[in-house]
Amino acid sequence: MSQSVKSVVILGAGAWGTALAKLAAINGNQVHLWSRQGSQSLVSVLENAHIVLSAISMQGVRDVASVVQSSPVSPETIFVTATKGLEPKTTYTPSQIWQEIFPNHPVVVLSGPNLSQEIVRELPAATVVASKNINAAQSVQLVFSSSRFRVYTNPDPVGVELGGTLKNVIAIAAGVCDGLNLGTNAKAALVTRGLTEIVRIGKNLGAKTETFYGLSGLGDLLATCNSPLSRNYQLGYQLAHGKTLKEILASLPGTAEGVNTCRVLMEIAQQRSIAIPISEQVYQLLEGEVTPQQALDQLMLRDIKPEFDDFPKEQMW
Numbered sequence: 001m002s003q004s005v006k007s008v009v010i011l012g013a014g015a016w017g018t019a020l021a022k023l024a025a026i027n028g029n030q031v032h033l034w035s036r037q038g039s040q041s042l043v044s045v046l047e048n049a050h051i052v053l054s055a056i057s058m059q060g061v062r063d064v065a066s067v068v069q070s071s072p073v074s075p076e077t078i079f080v081t082a083t084k085g086l087e088p089k090t091t092y093t094p095s096q097i098w099q100e101i102f103p104n105h106p107v108v109v110l111s112g113p114n115l116s117q118e119i120v121r122e123l124p125a126a127t128v129v130a131s132k133n134i135n136a137a138q139s140v141q142l143v144f145s146s147s148r149f150r151v152y153t154n155p156d157p158v159g160v161e162l163g164g165t166l167k168n169v170i171a172i173a174a175g176v177c178d179g180l181n182l183g184t185n186a187k188a189a190l191v192t193r194g195l196t197e198i199v200r201i202g203k204n205l206g207a208k209t210e211t212f213y214g215l216s217g218l219g220d221l222l223a224t225c226n227s228p229l230s231r232n233y234q235l236g237y238q239l240a241h242g243k244t245l246k247e248i249l250a251s252l253p254g255t256a257e258g259v260n261t262c263r264v265l266m267e268i269a270q271q272r273s274i275a276i277p278i279s280e281q282v283y284q285l286l287e288g289e290v291t292p293q294q295a296l297d298q299l300m301l302r303d304i305k306p307e308f309d310d311f312p313k314e315q316m317w
């Protein structure tokens with residue numbers, strides 16, 4: 001794979017930022033990994049950057065993007081966001097924040113089934129880079145593609161971003177399901193109906209349905225709902241074992257975005273009258289309003305209904 005060497009700045013030296021820095025460096029790019037705890041100033045690393053990738057957790061995205069805005073950045077710089085979350089105040093996705101702050105720059109979303117601990121061990125993985133600007137997506141594809149990391153382009157950034165973000169809520173539910181030992185049938189039903197909720201929200205917010213059946217949707221949902229490496233899954237698993245949210249968050253390594261995402265998601269669903277029963281039970285569980293067993297009972301005892309909302313009537317029977 002040939003490409004010119006790019007200057008890549010990674011913002012956030014947490015688990016994901018560090019793994020992505022390693023992937024970009026393998027291809028010979030010039031990589032600067034910036035952390036708020038480090039000694040390098042943001043201004044000094046941003047100078048001449050071709051690509052600025054944010055792997056900051058959701059709560060820091062707007063602050064960091066605002067600091068970047070007040071620094072000199074080349075008009076050609078491509079911004080890439082790898083954060084999986086929603087902003088509470090605006091309900092924006094991270095790419096919407098970056099695009100709002102940098103309206104004249106291309107913004108690319110990078111998302112997929114990418115548990116960072118497997119990627120730093122150089123196990124094979126695939127991801128998606130999505131943008132309205134195909135040239136920008138292809139530049140980012142070249143920077144990160146290697147024999148261990150296969151990168152696909154996609155023209156639906158909102159869909160790719162929402163797949164990666166909303167699956168964290170379902171991953172909490174999957175952790176609860178395994179923690180309660182509910183079995184393989186229950187898990188399959190949960191993940192499949194969880195995907196239905198993600199598609200409902202995504203379509204309403206302008207994403208393409210097919211995107212949710214790709215790597216950044218179903219792919220990431222499967223990875224996160226089936227791996228104890230996922231912090232969101234772990235959180236659900238420990239809730240099922242009787243720990244409180246506060247206790248779990250105090251010992252969890254890194255960020256479990258699903259907690260904040262679930263609150264914002266409930267707001268979006270209520271505003272737009274979208275039914276998301278699994279996510280609603282996760283919300284009530286996180287708020288301490290139901291126990292894991294009560295959440296399960298509430299889901300199983302809902303009114304019976306057709307499987308699909310929008311089957312054309314003539315195709316029904």
Ligand SMILES: NC(=O)C1=CN([C@@H]2O[C@H](COP(=O)(O)OP(=O)(O)OC[C@H]3O[C@@H](n4cnc5c(N)ncnc54)[C@H](O)[C@@H]3O)[C@@H](O)[C@H]2O)C=CC1
Pocket residue numbers: 012013014015016017035036055056057058059060061063064082083084085114115116117253254255257
């Ligand atoms: N770890 C993983 O396997 C993956 C994580 N992600 C997403 O990437 C994002 C980061 O995840 P991790 O690296 O795992 O989390 P982490 O908790 O290990 O690191 C978060 C990073 O954000 C920085 N940060 C937080 N608030 C900040 C602020 N106000 N100013 C400056 N920096 C700030 C922290 O200093 C840290 O470097 C999350 O949205 C996560 O969902 C996406 C794919 C894989």
Ligand SMILES: O=C(CO)COP(=O)(O)O
Pocket residue numbers: 084112113114115116168171220223224229230231232233255256257
């Ligand atoms: O998004 C991820 C894998 O694709 C990481 O999941 P967690 O944030 O739950 O660890």
